[in-house]
Amino acid sequence: MQNSKKTWTFTLIAAALSFVNACVYPTVFIKWIIPLYAACVALFAFAAFFFFLVLFAAKGKEKPLIPALIGTAIYTALLLGVTPLVNNVIFGAVAPWGSVLANTTLNLVFWLVMTLKIRKLSNEPFVWKPLLCVLLVLAGSAVSVVTTLPNMKATGFIVLDNVKNYEERMDTIDIYENTMETALPQTEAYDMVISHLKAPLPEGKTEKKVLVLGWDGCRADAMVMKDSRGAVDALLADGGKAYIAYCGGANYPEKITQQTATGMGWTTILTGKWADEHGIDGFGDVKTSRAPTFLTTAIEDGLADSAAFCYSWPNHEESYANDIAKSKEEGLNVAWNLSEGEEGGDDTADENTFKSAYDDLGRPDCSDIIFTIFEYCDYYGHTYGFWNDTPEYAEAFKKSNDKGLQLINAVKARPTYETEDWLILITSDHGGYVRGHGGETLMERMMFIVTNK
Ligand SMILES: [Zn+2]
Numbered sequence: 361m362q363n364s365k366k367t368w369t370f371t372l373i374a375a376a377l378s379f380v381n382a383c384v385y386p387t388v389f390i391k392w393i394i395p396l397y398a399a400c401v402a403l404f405a406f407a408a409f410f411f412f413l414v415l416f417a418a419k420g421k422e423k424p425l426i427p428a429l430i431g432t433a434i435y436t437a438l439l440l441g442v443t444p445l446v447n448n449v450i451f452g453a454v455a456p457w458g459s460v461l462a463n464t465t466l467n468l469v470f471w472l473v474m475t476l477k478i479r480k481l482s483n484e485p486f487v488w489k490p491l492l493c494v495l496l497v498l499a500g501s502a503v504s505v506v507t508t509l510p511n512m513k514a515t516g517f518i519v520l521d522n523v524k525n526y527e528e529r530m531d532t533i534d535i536y537e538n539t540m541e542t543a544l545p546q547t548e549a550y551d552m553v554i555s556h557l558k559a560p561l562p563e564g565k566t567e568k569k570v571l572v573l574g575w576d577g578c579r580a581d582a583m584v585m586k587d588s589r590g591a592v593d594a595l596l597a598d599g600g601k602a603y604i605a606y607c608g609g610a611n612y613p614e615k616i617t618q619q620t621a622t623g624m625g626w627t628t629i630l631t632g633k634w635a636d637e638h639g640i641d642g643f644g645d646v647k648t649s650r651a652p653t654f655l656t657t658a659i660e661d662g663l664a665d666s667a668a669f670c671y672s673w674p675n676h677e678e679s680y681a682n683d684i685a686k687s688k689e690e691g692l693n694v695a696w697n698l699s700e701g702e703e704g705g706d707d708t709a710d711e712n713t714f715k716s717a718y719d720d721l722g723r724p725d726c727s728d729i730i731f732t733i734f735e736y737c738d739y740y741g742h743t744y745g746f747w748n749d750t751p752e753y754a755e756a757f758k759k760s761n762d763k764g765l766q767l768i769n770a771v772k773a774r775p776t777y778e779t780e781d782w783l784i785l786i787t788s789d790h791g792g793y794v795r796g797h798g799g800e801t802l803m804e805r806m807m808f809i810v811t812n813k
Pocket residue numbers: 576577621622623738789790
């Protein structure tokens with residue numbers, strides 16, 4: 361490989377492979393298409409192998425294959441290692457943008473060093489070949505960086521989930537009573553439940569009842585999927601209303617003051633307070649006993665006789681430890697029904713949550729308040745991406761609706777339905793962005809409240 365032509369042919373192939381890969385890689389990474397991601401890593405490794413092979417041959421090594429393979433292994437380990445390091449350790453799993461940028465920088469440095477080193481070793485008299493390589497490298501990286509910017513105006517080539525697309529999508533949803541500018545605080549879900557329980561019984565009704573269908577990680581713009589909206593449309597057909605709401609603290613639309621995450625979100629809905637008062641500010645926090653959930657206070661205040669909390673995320677048990685203890689000590693009729701089933705992985709846990717609520721509704725004297733949380737959207741969002749273009753997320757929204765509709769129909773099928781005054785709410789704890797949530801973006805911050813009244 362001493363001759364210049366062969367050297368530069370290989371180097372150009374390596375640069376071209378890297379270039380194409382660099383353009384595709386961020387989209388693959390962000391949408392988390394696992395087989396394509398694996399293909400990209402393999403292609404990067406292949407390109408690195410070419411670079412190393414040429415480098416060691418140019419250095420005059422008789423057997424450049426082995427050092428090239430070792431170099432490739434080190435490079436691949438770095439490429440794979442940088443991702444979790446940057447994402448989890450440095451950015452705290454905020455978003456994969458950091459990983460994409462870190463990997464791009466790693467590749468940029470690698471390609472430049474390789475190209476320039478090979479140029480030096482091969483005594484290339486002309487400047488255009490290494491220059492072409494450098495340009496390819498820079499162009500690939502530029503595409504890579506630009507396509508990962510959250511607010512990039514998407515091109516036809518790569519359509520990303522970004523704020524502009526989100527706003528446009530929200531504008532096309534005609535079921536909401538309000539706009540993002542007039543979004544309701546998440547605490548409104550609590551107020552709706554309490555107001556319903558406190559309001560006088562309408563003519564002919566003898567009992568107040570509440571069913572909350574909580575959809576963990578369901579984005580407000582998921583409502584664009586009209587064909588999957590069974591439960592939501594059922595409530596609207598009964599004269600209900602749908603509202604855009606926000607989580608993340610009272611400081612909307614300015615910076616969030618609590619994470620757009622699960623523990624905080626459901627606790628805000630259950631207590632009517634934000635994290636500064638309810639005390640759940642981080643993973644594993646226990647809610648303060650000064651901010652009890654309406655599951656216990658409604659019974660203490662005589663607004664309801666019984667409540668059931670049907671869920672599968674085991675951390676809720678930690679979060680509401682003092683409410684659980686209080687219901688036991690004071691003999692409050694609250695059932696804390698943790699569903700069995702593998703966390704994520706399959707739908708068993710959600711099916712058990714459904715069954716727990718469904719069986720309750722089938723009893724003549726069902727719980728006065730039934731609060732269910734389905735994990736479908738959250739689980740499939742974390743695994744495949746939180747947006748409607750991800751088929752698994754779209755399917756999760758449909759499953760939430762299908763199960764929700766069955767529960768709504770179970771309410772209506774009750775023999776005593778005519779004499780019961782039901783409030784049915786559908787709501788979520790937070791949205792999601794890429795494969796996570798917790799941050800500032802509108803996609804994470806907006807949620808919704810749908811009522812049957
Ligand atoms: Zn959640």
